[in-house]
Amino acid sequence: MQVPLLDLKAQYGQIKDQVLAAVAEVLESQVCIGGPKVAELEQAIARACDCKYAVGVSSGTDAILITLMSLGIGPGDEVITTPFTFFATAGSIARTGARPVFVDIDPKTFNIDPDLIEAAITPRTKAIMPVHLFGQMADMDPIMEIAQRHGLAVIEDAAQSITSTYKGRKAGSIGTAGCFSFFPSKNLGAAGDGGMVVTNDQALHERLVVMRNHGSKPKYYHKYIGGNFRLDPIQAAILLVKLPYLEHWSAKRRANAAYYDSRFKGTIVRTPYISPDCVSIFNQYCIRVPDRDRLRQYLTDRKIGTEIYYPLSLHLQECFKGLGYKEGDLPQSEKAAKEVLALPIYPELTEQMLAYVADSVLSFYS
Numbered sequence: 001m002q003v004p005l006l007d008l009k010a011q012y013g014q015i016k017d018q019v020l021a022a023v024a025e026v027l028e029s030q031v032c033i034g035g036p037k038v039a040e041l042e043q044a045i046a047r048a049c050d051c052k053y054a055v056g057v058s059s060g061t062d063a064i065l066i067t068l069m070s071l072g073i074g075p076g077d078e079v080i081t082t083p084f085t086f087f088a089t090a091g092s093i094a095r096t097g098a099r100p101v102f103v104d105i106d107p108k109t110f111n112i113d114p115d116l117i118e119a120a121i122t123p124r125t126k127a128i129m130p131v132h133l134f135g136q137m138a139d140m141d142p143i144m145e146i147a148q149r150h151g152l153a154v155i156e157d158a159a160q161s162i163t164s165t166y167k168g169r170k171a172g173s174i175g176t177a178g179c180f181s182f183f184p185s186k187n188l189g190a191a192g193d194g195g196m197v198v199t200n201d202q203a204l205h206e207r208l209v210v211m212r213n214h215g216s217k218p219k220y221y222h223k224y225i226g227g228n229f230r231l232d233p234i235q236a237a238i239l240l241v242k243l244p245y246l247e248h249w250s251a252k253r254r255a256n257a258a259y260y261d262s263r264f265k266g267t268i269v270r271t272p273y274i275s276p277d278c279v280s281i282f283n284q285y286c287i288r289v290p291d292r293d294r295l296r297q298y299l300t301d302r303k304i305g306t307e308i309y310y311p312l313s314l315h316l317q318e319c320f321k322g323l324g325y326k327e328g329d330l331p332q333s334e335k336a337a338k339e340v341l342a343l344p345i346y347p348e349l350t351e352q353m354l355a356y357v358a359d360s361v362l363s364f365y366s
């Protein structure tokens with residue numbers, strides 16, 4: 001048997017006719033920039049995320065970057081974030097000229113540890129950027145409380161957690177703004193790059209819309225130095241086809257996670273901890289195991305796809321040398337990087353495939 005980490009063809013097979021029709025409609029219209037599909041998707045995402053406004057953008061990375069730019073964050077500023085995330089989180093902070101300040105993670109959830117945030121705040125701090133990793137939201141109540149007390153913006157990197165909830169509230173709806181990615185491997189994936197920023201702040205929404213189009217308002221009169229951060233209507237049309245399936249797909253991922261949980265219970269394999277406050281959408285199912293690299297090779301030999309999210313904590317990346325961090329500074333993040341392994345969790349996995357993955361992991365340790 002062969003079990004890839006993700007099988008997008010299996011998903012495409014279910015919706016092919018609808019996707020092709022939606023793409024054809026855009027092509028026939030020849031509205032190739034902006035237009036009704038982008039606006040329709042923005043409304044649908046705002047509704048799905050319990051937010052007033054949504055702005056379609058060119059990628060999840062650009063969603064983060066344009067939000068920072070629209071909040072006026074730049075050189076001399078600091079943004080507090082987690083070191084255990086995809087590079088784009090901290091990379092976007094650095095690209096504005098601001099300094100990413102890393103705060104260690106809660107080893108149970110892999111998300112930023114709110115108890116450590118306050119000690120990292122300085123007079124230069126402008127924002128906190130929690131990441132809702134693997135589909136589970138960060139512990140937002142204490143984060144919002146700290147932010148409010150210090151007058152800081154909160155930018156939720158919700159790239160992996162669209163429609164995930166914390167105490168019944170949707171990812172992206174709690175902070176100043178929420179950033180989503182439609183990278184094909186996310187729960188709601190486009191056929192290419194795409195992203196979205198959501199917010200309840202009307203003034204921020206207006207700035208995001210202007211910033212997305214070179215900061216021009218009116219046309220050819222530039223209020224800000226923005227950029228081309230636009231979402232393609234073809235991608236919006238495809239996402240509109242997929243959005244109605246999202247809840248069902250995420251429920252399937254949760255069911256797959258529950259199966260693995262039951263198989264690994266009482267074994268050496270540590271399964272993902274989901275807080276009782278949260279409903280995860282399981283963008284990834286990451287176990288923590290001893291001898292991780294040998295397990296991974298064993299699974300590769302058995303034709304099971306796995307991935308390490310993420311093998312090197314961001315504070316130790318070569319490009320961030322100038323920030324002055326060293327090994328041992330953020331021990332929980334460094335430890336997680338050595339122990340995590342993502343198993344296949346996508347909705348179309350069959351019972352046989354799930355059993356084969358679980359059997360294989362357990363047989364490695366027996």
Ligand SMILES: *Cc1c(COP(=O)(O)O)cnc(C)c1O
Nearest residue numbers: 059060061086088159181182183
């Ligand atoms: C995927 C991802 C991004 C970036 O999204 P792109 O659409 O690939 O640019 C940012 N942050 C996190 C946590 C992600 O997983």
